[in-house]
Amino acid sequence: MTTPIRRLPRRIPGWAKAVSAVVLVLAVLFTGVGLSVLPGLKDLFGTETHDRSGPALLQSIQDISRYDAASGNFQVVVDLEKDAKYLPDAIRGTRTLYVGAGTVDAYVDLGKVGERDVTVNDDRTSATLRLPHAALGEPALDPDRSYAVSKQRGLLDRIGDLFSGNPNSEQAVQKLAAKHIGEAAKESALTERAEGNTTDMLRGLLHSLGFKEVKVSYRAA
Structure with a gap:
């Protein structure tokens, strides 16, 4: 009587697991589902506007008649x-x-x-x-x-x-x-x-x- 050969599960390399985890996290972060579940992420990845303009300088004054x-x-x-x-x-x-x-x-x-x-x-x-x-x-x-x-x-x-x-x-x-x-x-x-x-x-x-x-x-x- 022959014993059936049992195949061992293939081991996934550690680097593949890490890449998959990163992709999954990014997919959650940058989809509407992720932003709705974690509303704070929208502010985290949002943009801010900064006005660094210099002061306005008066160049001339003209009387208006x-x-x-x-x-x-x-x-x-x-x-x-x-x-x-x-x-x-x-x-x-x-x-x-x-x-x-x-x-x-x-x-x-x-x-x-x-x-x-x-x-x-x-x-x-x-x-x-x-x-x-x-x-x-x-x-x-x-x-x-x-x-x-x-x-x-x-x-x-x-x-x-x-x-x-x-x-x-x-x-x-x-x-x-x-x-x-x-x-x-x-x-x-x-x-x-x-x-x-x-x-x-x-x-x-x-x-x-x-x-x-x-x-x-x-x-x-």
């Missing part, structure tokens, strides 16, 4: 595409869809009002003022309301971003958005609204000083 009488809010969708002449878009080219939101102020520069532009009668009951026409300020983009909807880049552009100091720069679309917002402000009635508000402000001010009749007109700057 203009009266900001109106402000317009604008929004524009910029679709900027740059293509290479002899290469397909998948190799070289970019296309960015950007939503730009910003404001443009309309103001009247009261510093340009001279003595000849103000006429007051002898009993100080009537005044005539000639003011320069309202002008538009520079468009100011709002970073909290401006954002890129989509970005498409060719292979060479992606490689270039890896070695550039400012990857995925949105400077071009931001400038274009500011330009379109400025053009929209020129076509709007923003300056007319500013002149009307300035007129109402000056009439109210002079009436409070005892003037019964106040005439305000606008001239070329």
Whole structure:
């Protein structure tokens, strides 16, 4: 009668056990289950932001004589595409869809009002003022309301971003958005609204000083 041969279990090397243990621990740590069971791990492996910027330095002070009488809010969708002449878009080219939101102020520069532009009668009951026409300020983009909807880049552009100091720069679309917002402000009635508000402000001010009749007109700057 033959005795059956009993195979001994294969012994797993110690290094294999160690590697398996490490893999198991990492799997638990970096899965949602592990983070939910041990909520403190989320803070342990989280990132922190440190602001090490230097203090802001005052470079200059400028007196402002203009009266900001109106402000317009604008929004524009910029679709900027740059293509290479002899290469397909998948190799070289970019296309960015950007939503730009910003404001443009309309103001009247009261510093340009001279003595000849103000006429007051002898009993100080009537005044005539000639003011320069309202002008538009520079468009100011709002970073909290401006954002890129989509970005498409060719292979060479992606490689270039890896070695550039400012990857995925949105400077071009931001400038274009500011330009379109400025053009929209020129076509709007923003300056007319500013002149009307300035007129109402000056009439109210002079009436409070005892003037019964106040005439305000606008001239070329």
